[in-house]
Amino acid sequence: MLYYNRLGKISLEKIVEKMSHAVADCFSIKERGYIREGYFADLVVADLNAPFTVGKENILYKCGWSPFEQAGEGGAPFNFPASITHTFVSGHLVYGNGQWDESKKGERLLFER
Numbered sequence: 001m002l003y004y005n006r007l008g009k010i011s012l013e014k015i016v017e018k019m020s021h022a023v024a025d026c027f028s029i030k031e032r033g034y035i036r037e038g039y040f041a042d043l044v045v046a047d048l049n050a051p052f053t054v055g056k057e058n059i060l061y062k063c064g065w066s067p068f069e070q071a072g073e074g075g076a077p078f079n080f081p082a083s084i085t086h087t088f089v090s091g092h093l094v095y096g097n098g099q100w101d102e103s104k105k106g107e108r109l110l111f112e113r
Contacts, residue, residue: 001018002015006082021033028111030111032109043086044087047083049082050083053078055069
């Protein structure tokens with residue numbers, strides 16, 4: 001989505017709405033999808049000034065490959081316009097500056113249905 005933001009096709013605010021708020025609202029997920037007191041902090045921090053090119057040396061998938069390895073022009077690796085620097089799951093930092101912390105797993109989602 002940040003790729004389309006860079007092209008001017010979608011705002012950062014609309015990305016947050018579509019990928020966080022709308023998902024939580026659509027599926028009635030309890031206490032997620034918003035930055036609010038009492039809600040679980042599921043957040044991704046991106047550096048919009050640090051492009052990222054997918055390659056075998058930086059793939060973090062457990063399977064060891066990515067469709068983005070050849071998704072660029074002419075089968076070249078895809079160039080993302082931003083890099084993920086931190087990821088929080090339920091308020092716990094699970095990824096930060098290239099380091100993983102798997103000591104705490106995510107929590108089960110609850111639904112308000």
